[in-house]
Amino acid sequence: MPMITTADAPARQPAPWWFNLAGQLLQPWVRIRRDPAEPATLLQAGVPVCYVIERDGFSDALILQRACREAGLPSPMQALSGTRRRRSVFALTRRDGWLFGRNRKRAASEPLRQLVHSLEGQPELDVQIVPVSIYVGRAPSRDSGWFRVLFSENWVMVGRFGRLLALLLNGRDTVVHFSAPVSLRQMLDESGTIAPERFARKVARVLRTHFHRIRAAVIGPDLSHKRTVVDSVLNAEPVRAAIVAAAAKEKISHAKAWRKANKLLLEIAADYSHPVVRSASFLLSNFWNKLYDGIAMHHFDKARAAAPGHEVIYVPCHRSHADYLLMSYQLHVSGVVVPHIAAGVNLNLPVIGPILRRGGAFFLRRSFKGNALYSVVFNEYVAQLIDRGVPMEYFIEGGRSRTGRLLAPRAGMLVMTVRAFLRAPRRPVLFQPVYIGYEKLMEGKSYAGELSGQAKEKESLIGLLRGLKVLRQRYGHVALNFGEPIELTPLLDAASSDWRAAGADPDVKPEWLNSVTDRLAEQIQININRAADVNPINLLALALLATPKHAMAEADLLTQLELGKAMLEELPYSDRVTLTPMNPAAIIAYGEQMGWIQRVQHPLGDVLTVGAEQAVLLSYFRNNVLHLNATAAWVACCFLNNRRMSRASVLRLGQIIYPFIQGELFLPWDADGFVAQLEATIDFFVRRGLLESTNDGRSLERSPGQDDGAFQLKVIARSLIQAFERYYITIAALAKNGPHTMSGGELESACTLTAQRLSLLNELSAPEFFDKALFRGFIQKLRERRIVWTDADGKLDYDSALEGMVRDARVILSREVRHSILKITPGGERETATEEPVDAVPVQALPDDASAADLHRRHVDAEQHEHERRSGDDRRGPTPDA
Template sequence: MQNISSADSTPRQRAPWWFNLAGQLLQPWLRIRRDPAEPAALLRAGVPVCYVIERDGFSDALILQRACREAGLPNPMQPLAGTRRKRSVFALARRDGWVFGRNRKRTPNEPLRQLVRSLEGMPERDVQLVPVSIYVGRAPSRDSGWFRVLFSENWVMVGRFRRLLAMLLNGRDTVVHFSAPVSLRSALDEAGDVAPERFTRKIARVLRTHFHRIRAAVIGPDLSHRRTVVDAVLNAEPVRAAIAASAAKEKISHAKAWRKAHKLVLEIAADYSHPVVRSVSFLLGNFWNKLYDGIAMHHFDKARAVAPGFEVVYVPCHRSHADYLLLSYQLHVSGVVVPHIAAGVNLNLPGIGPILRRGGAFFLRRSFKGNALYSVVFNEYVAQLIDRGVPMEYFIEGGRSRTGRLLAPRAGMLVMTVRAFLRAPRRPVLFQPVYIGYEKLVEGNSYAGELSGQPKEKESLFGLLRGLMKVLRQRYGHVALNFGEPIELNPLLDAACADWRTESADPEAKPEWLNSVTDRLAEQIQINVNRAADVNPINLLALALLATPKHAMAESDLLAQLSLSKALLEELPYSDRVTLTPMNPAAIIAYGEQMGWVQRVQHPLGDVLTTSGEQAVLLSYFRNNVLHLTATAAWVACCFLNNRRMSRASVLRLGRIIYPFIQGELFLPWDVEGFCAELQATIDFFVRRGLLESTGEGRVLERGAGQEDSAFQLKVIARSLIQAFERYYITIAALAKNGPHMLTGAELENACTLTAQRLSLLNELSAPEFFDKALFRGFIQKLRERRVVWTDEAGKLDYDSALEGMVNDARLILSREVRHSILKITPGGNEKEMAVGEAPEVEADIKSEPTTGQLFGNVPADASSADLHQRHVETEHQTHAHVAVTPADDDASPRD
């Protein structure tokens, strides 16, 4: 690469012979990684270059010279063109020292003053300042020795001997970060008539802030004294007031109340240690290699590019105890500071807790109720972290997902974060969603047991060690960490209240709009996590095999279904951050066999791929990871489970009605019109692939007969979502059978859960989440929000009489057998009262189509169900599409 030349032709001066000799002696001990890899592209040709390093040091000068030589940059040891400086480099922080028997006092700003004076009176002359950050021992390596972590990079300006040891021990892990150059001429012109001395101090201050920010981003904030954070929390006004209130309430002395608060802070606070983080990363590197076949990060460069200048809060999905270790490890090895992690106090185990605490974990209790002092102390600790610019990480789901779906968010930590920012909005907050995808879970068996009714096993050191021995005997495939679209807090606050900056002046104030902001923030985080999903081979196998009654499929059918699923995800991308396995269908099946998820049964008429009952239950977890990606396709396919023909308008209209419920369950990103646009694109995809036939100028859709491959493929796609509609039907049936003013919300949840459990036993369903009470609770909440049901004065649920019609409407989606089973099992009422829900099947033309405006939800706010039905009839007559729904034929496929 050609060197960037200087504007003035100044004779080059070689570095002293002893300097070059030292560089040659240290060369075997140094291995430099440049960031960016080609820093020459940052510089302007023809302008003299002066490098600025953070700290004065002989070793830093050697490292800089070598990095510049390898990158093809101007030599920092040559004179600076157009000035009297003998070197093209200077340091902001410099040591005082004794040289040849006399004390040499150094003024750090003197090089800047010289450069400013050299430009005075010469408007055509310029110097570009290039800040260069040098870190020795930052990036961990598997071949690093344990002792080397003690000499890794930190915030302390160490002595020459310690720096020499760091070079010898960690020199092969050296990072040299070149920042974008600063034009000194442009800065002078912008300063105007500012005095040179003041201008010099300003430039020096800006450079010091820049180096501080880069160092904080690379090795973490300066948290060398935990005591300073503890003292800051205890001296904060809200905590002092809480201590006084606690003393008065409990009738104890102020000193005793203070000691109680001090104990609480020590229980909570992290004790971050750079050597411990380095040591743990050294151990984890080997541990991950034994456990996983690879860890991949996607879109990390996008996340790192937007992070500088923000208080970053990582908000990943929570699938496993390995989540926070994996994310912290990958951030560390990628050159980003490890965040402080909110961990449950149940993980503060003897021997484990102190290590986690020194790795950045701070502990919180499961509930703050009944302990006002603890609540105030914890809130203040979070506020101190935000105020100091410490990156954080927490899981807004509140716990690990046992089903593979994202859980409904709990906004407690979000509220604390937002209130801390409102109190001191110095640094904008950025929430970074992260999707974590596994191919096999360490906790898989325990999750299945908990969902089947077994109590959750309490964490203990013995249990951890016992589990670790079992874990190391298996392989768990690959892991993916996908970084989603980040969310800035300020725009959300601006949208909620234009004057939030003035309203938040009172630290104790809780604005009326705070809850709505945090609710929208929590929902958007979950949506962005889902928009960054990784689709691995196990996800695709689970989607296909679990859609068949016996979890088995002929190899030829499975190959075709996998090919269809990949084509669907490629041609209709959910978002630009979703990643898809590059394996072809045959390789996916082979990989599933290798991982032990599927077994091959050889047969003369063609091999069959199957998964056992227990494996099928565990496999449902990985199907649920990606259900949202196929929601639109599954809805379209569901419309043709029991119908041969259906108008396109009916599919879209029913989609509008059902969408709010599946959106709340799967955290889908579109509004209603956006969902309909996705449905249109999906229908067109099915028509192109031959799964549906479009007639009547595209107004009527028809699927093939039951024995055709296209009908089978549609059925497989539909069954990934059909259980959601069965849960909805169970809820509606329970309400209708028991009648209004009979059940509370909790009683309805319990009735629905028992019905689903019994139905699962009778039908051997392999999805434990089918009877998850949280999913029923979410659906009931959506019914409340849409005013389909409401609570009367006695706390019982009331509803409009039109709700009973929903039971009849469900026959468009659910089969007669499923509906009869649910109605028979659901507790309450009697069979005669439910007869209205089981009207005979109709050979339908448009006039006999059911009142679909009430299917599973309320009609839009601007129309009654009768109006919607009338508009539907008028529209269909105007387009002459006389056949909207035709019941399915009875010629079942042999695969059934």
Template structure:
């Protein structure tokens, strides 16, 4: 919005000389911005105009007079026709005192009563009432000082002295908001039954509500008084019932039970303070400049355009403690209301906790189990925030990801949000996913320790002070990508056409609620991943971590980076994914600058390598974007240990494995969509010369092992191969124990120990290889697919589908890795007998090609074998009769 200062030359001010003199003295200190830019277009007809401002003040009158002069509007200082009023402006509230001021409301009969009486008996008269909101210092600029932040606009009614300081310090950022005029005659004709006194009181209430709504849109909801929210929660019917139940169950007085609930609320509730938020923003600006080289936001304009009219819930990925501050700071700096953030009670530290609380953080315990009163109090607090239209932010992963992948969602906060909306669906809810991408993490080394088995260090003020040393480092760039927003109402409509009939009951929990929440959680994680930012560190991690010694010749690394960039550009994962514009050579230079990679000089060509624990740290950033190359990695995996394979086999095996990698990486496609993505990826590899399509494009073939194309395919494949190795560990351990012999928890423990043992024997495995959560997710997906199930005794049972998965794994995994897994799990004897049986069959049958070691028992598979056999025959004929 441009600044508007040009005066209308035809404007005639009726103000006294001393008022005009004060306006000239104030003019250098104030720069106005009108909303809308041309408010004169809002006026209707020639009826006299009366301005209504929210709060009384000399500076507000001066600002209004100047804004009207610049916009060509009637002067607020002229007498109002038909009335005895000497001015065409009045305020709903006055200030008393010079320093702090108290809000004293006028009697409604004063202004509105006079206007109503002026129209009585004169049906041809009318007055246009124009509400005007004036905000001084909405958002201090980069050059603003500390006092400018303290005296910026907020909900607190201040005295004349503080208002004067606010104008002097922040007057150059003044907004004058003109609302559409209200015809007093039209309103009177609609309220013919009301007496003039009651009508005047109603008009005053309507105006106060209007000003509160405008102020909430500009500077956020009024939650500066924590006590009002606490009282509202404790007086809510569900909380009072829970207090009574607790008192009866524990045989204590109601007063003591109420005190317990009050203590819980004081532990939970935010104490939002606009001055503190602005002060924190002022401090964080310098902090981010010292810590990061830049913070960028992508697709924020789309997110801002979608938000009006919705209760917005920000649901970002959670990778660092900096996530809380980064998103709130960027939203505030962009002129958007800072959300209330759900934070773990472990962050409620001395000194730090109160600051976070005043910046909008509300605290929750890790578990509500066994504490019904706390659960009811917290649920009611969330419901109050939603009912008041307060934007919120929480992390559905439940905690920070130690591996770089998105964690399986925990639906607690989502359930509370959905139930709060069902209880009072006044404003539709919009979930805004946000992907947060880093180039280096402050918590990197602690994550490695936790993945290696060390207990998580408890947050403390001493630990925070001890960790300030990390602030001496630089952490590169940070990206905040706003994903596709998700509306709650369409999900509810799809689940039940009668969901609106369940509203109003705070205890409502319909049968379809769990499925809606699960769909919502899955969609949030998918949309976060769809908004991924691919930075130079991600690409270096994808390439270097897929080599045995985490080292590559510079020419090979340049080619591999170029291949990854081409893949992501030609087959974009989604329209909201962003990719670094740096060239491969610039990416390498940047990695060296960030001290991620080391250059080893050599006469035959430089080598880029990772030293020490850099490889382990870098695995975090590979996992950030692993989902983007999942389809390409699967196709490449099929040729890791096979020279040739039919296109149909690649697609068939891909459809089998897809549900499991989809659950682990939150991929966006259905089965058909993934098949189409595989087809496009195969075509891409053929265009790039990494695969050759033969036999009427039904057979795919890679070059020999020493070929450059085969090498690059292998690098892509190894980014995902560890997932298949984990899957093989699970099914091998289950097969070794047999049906009805082991529970899901016991299988999870066995798999974790096996993976830990295997990682000790292999230097190339990353720390998340033995992450228990990944095994838990795979076991759960096997149960969902009915590959395994729980019997009456809680033990796991399975059928022949598990044997099929073992057979398919032989196509992908190398013989050495399979034997190592089988040896640790104790399944080697069973595999040896299976191989012996296979050898006997092979001696009585023609040799099968490498790409199809599984038995051929369908017409489709027989056709695939026939196509490959024809190709082999053609190769032999070409070898016998070479071309001239």
């Protein structure tokens, strides 16, 4: 379109002298950036222009006048040609009073009605309506001071005094956005015979929607819940029905039940505030600088590229209270809208709670049982967030991990999210897993205490103030790794072809819902682990905690660190795993600097050691990356007590044990994928000289126990050996007590006590060794594979194959460990299996649905095969260590 020239525009009329004087006074405080830079190209030549601004404000009129003058546009202060209007501008909202007046949205249709009447009877006359959005302090500079963000642009229409402060503080960052003009004549012709008053109201609604979209694009969506969500939740049909039901059940008035629901909602709802978020970003930048040496984000560009058009749910692992703030801070400084975060109601503390709430936190109770009204209100609140496209963040582990491992997921929030999407599937949902890796934790000592039996300290303001002493320490680097996102729609398509019909009745729960959420939860945990960051502390923990006294000669430690890095590089777990670029010497120096390891000087070579207390804390960081070491640890475990094994035995026994370590470590492979990874690991060990391949590749042999290669294998093996010891404790307790004697809960308690006592006797520095949740997970896997089951009396029953598993444990566990466990384990005096082990028997891989009888039958066949094979060539079996 041609640019409007001075000749094309109506004759300019001078603005009042006081208006020009105010513009001159304001000019030093305001710097305008036009969007687009040349808005005159948008206009149609020769057609009168009428500007529409979002709100009635003297400062907005001054800014618009200056922007039009600088762009060569017609003045908004002149009379509108062909009409009776004295000015070529009007506002959608008007304000009563002067300093603290309220906005009135009903006034917008009056000027539009005047324009419509002006066009009646003059078919040649047209007016082009130009919406103009004015934002003061849309994105204050990070160097300009945190106080200015309090008066930056947001969704609240402030009074004149607030606008004055915003101009004084942020006027140099003023954006004037000119939208494409709309022909009023064309809209009037398209509307047909509609009455002028109704037409004016319709145009006003269209303009409000337009301004709402522009504001959302410029400063983010309107997330002020106290104004936009609370009423929607309380007016939703499920909540209204729950209020009626609560009034009838509790025999109270409807008004009282409504007030109760409103109180519950105010306890839950966030009160998101852009100024508070921006203020917090300035404060947190200083806080992080005091606390951490750096915060790195990896693969964020991939997450940003996948997000547009989706309802994004961030699902990070939960390691520390800092997770909330780190995620929000990093997303904010990266130009992404801060998500709403589901936080435990225990964090709704005085002073802290309101700040978190304005930063996007919404609070939930630990349990919804016994409170139907609360459950309905909370579910509806989550549904409203998803319906509005508000990004969310929650931790599906249900709480912070005290061991460093991912916890078994709790699907409560996932179920709410899926059901909300089924109800209104307008925008596809995308789950974004995030791995958060630390080098030192503020809560480290409290975690170790809780795992040792101490009561969890309840969150309180006094406790928070006492905890400020952590600011005197340094906590190294932090990594936020964004994993591969998971789309919900393909999971629903796989579950049911008509899943879209499931949202027709929100009270009906589809039979496939639980299976979908279980698969989704497991995949989230897998993708978190597939995005792990391996930092120097992780590598030191894997090496040093695998030695009896947590000490290693410097030369050996250098070799072990080099081996660990090479293994991660040559056997990639995932393309999203990141690895420290430090070389082994730099890793050791960094560990000393961070205070994790100490150097003991000696004439024959320095020794690096970890203190007893530090070893307990360091186990957390070993567990962060234990899954990356799983295949290497299994292969190495096979040679802890054996010199030789057939390759087929390592692979097939690995297939049998894999479902249990997969469930514990959230490994990504299926059975065939795990075997392929084991093959690659064996080949790596052969290339490195840790194993020797003989008999045309059918047999594997390690060097004698005193050799460096054997030592390196032992270090790798011991990172996972405690998992197999826990498994042995469980099956030994069952076998020792006999069938029909213990319930699942009794077995968990017996295993926990046994592990605690074994830990005391052997001075284990791994408090997760007796974590009850790990025993519970293993027992659940035994149930799923029908190795054990519950009888009619609620007691556990099993097949004789379980005792075969006790015998098979001799492949991995030493005689001393097995006898210690059997001696400590509480139970009857039943004899356990004492037959010779079938360590290297080429046991055939069993299908996932194999029964206990199948296992037992295969075990008997394997024993017979081993007896016949040994009579021909005893050298091929497992050979005890020299």
